[in-house]
């Protein structure tokens with residue numbers, strides 16, 4: 001159970017809509033136990049899945065290490081296999097991709113992956129390069145706003161692609177191949193930056209991407225592409241230059257650790273008055289989070305092999321946070337931290353500036369006793385560091401509030417993890433359903449809860 005699923009298991013899980021390592025979709029938690037102990041994190045969901053797509057560009061096999069056992073990895077694996085990529089697992093946490101027989105796939109097989117993840121949109125460049133066409137199923141991922149893909153499609157068009165949206169899903173061709181282009185992103189989108197990278201590395205000529213995202217996962221993807229033979233330079237001021245090359249080889253790479261998972265366990269340690277050592281966490285990718293964690297009253301010790309996060313005693317302190325692109329405060333960190341903020345005396349404010357609708361999860365926290373008021377149009381007059389966006393929202397959290405157990409349903413990945421933390425912090429029993437979604441991005445979270453001394457029953 002603790003290793004990457006076999007081919008057959010992965011396919012069965014996909015068919016059944018099941019999630020990695022989970023037989024049930026419900027967990028009953030009795031709150032009040034501080035989470036204490038040592039757990040480890042592996043590669044980031046937001047890197048490993050893209051690294052898997054990059055393997056499709058290599059003429060020779062690639063090996064990815066520290067691959068997390070999460071359902072998004074299974075989805076991408078399944079889609080690669082549809083195109084004839086032979087995926088094997090030579091060792092636990094390791095995947096090997098043999099691309100010697102990449103071939104066109106039937107639409108039905110591709111569309112079987114509709115709604116399962118956002119990663120399929122990133123197959124465009126590699127597929128156009130290898131097969132001259134790309135069929136993209138309807139995308140999944142967390143429903144936290146509109147999540148359009150206009151930047152992706154505009155970039156592909158600028159590189160010579162023709163986009164046909166007359167089918168369900170999208171069909172893209174590049175009759176004359178992809179060519180380099182000057183592309184400016186209206187917003188430093190992570191996915192659109194990756195789209196350009198994965199498409200431009202084999203395009204003819206040079207691509208200049210401005211207003212690019214520079215998240216650590218993007219830098220790790222660039223490192224992988226460079227290992228494969230790409231020529232990519234990251235210039236000052238969010239400019240990335242990509243010189244197209246004629247051939248890319250496979251890579252060997254250890255995936256960057258999952259900084260979002262680390263931040264989530266750190267918030268869990270704080271909210272439950274706990275003490276968690278997260279092996280594999282690295283300081284440099286977490287600087288912004290660590291500053292906020294300290295300001296809220298959390299303590300941490302950075303060690304060579306990981307970071308210890310703990311509640312040092314005393315009262316927590318309220319904070320004001322604005323989510324932002326890197327190196328700002330990551331939007332995926334706000335949900336777990338908000339649970340800790342319900343325990344801080346005073347008023348905390350979280351401005352969500354990245355997505356249109358990312359506070360839906362707070363309703364259930366209020367049912368558990370939190371006092372969180374969501375301002376759907378944001379707080380326009382509030383002093384801000386990040387420029388206001390048209391659609392942003394703000395959450396005002398007044399604490400401390402006692403949380404009590406409730407029956408709640410997971411709405412999305414990070415919201416779901418925040419419910420686990422709330423239930424662990426609450427007095428009494430909570431039943432959380434739809435927890436399968438959490439396995440989209442948190443490897444073996446049930447096992448980790450057990451290691452950390454949580455009191456729960458998982459109905460398997």
Ligand SMILES: CC(=O)N[C@H]1[C@@H](OP(=O)(O)OP(=O)(O)OC[C@H]2O[C@@H](n3ccc(=O)[nH]c3=O)[C@H](O)[C@@H]2O)O[C@H](CO)[C@@H](O)[C@@H]1O
Nearest residue numbers: 046147148149150151152187189190191192331332354355
């Ligand atoms: C699989 C993955 O890596 N997911 C991460 C990725 O999502 P993802 O790559 O989808 O996020 P983006 O950075 O693209 O989205 C940021 C903003 O840009 C907008 N936008 C994006 C593309 C586009 O074509 N048009 C458009 O308007 C989005 O609606 C959103 O408001 O980065 C997000 C921001 O760090 C993280 O929360 C997600 O965990």
Ligand SMILES: C=C(OP(=O)(O)O)C(=O)O
Nearest residue numbers: 118141142332413414441
């Ligand atoms: C929004 C997230 O992921 P995705 O883009 O895969 O939906 C997330 O990881 O919180």
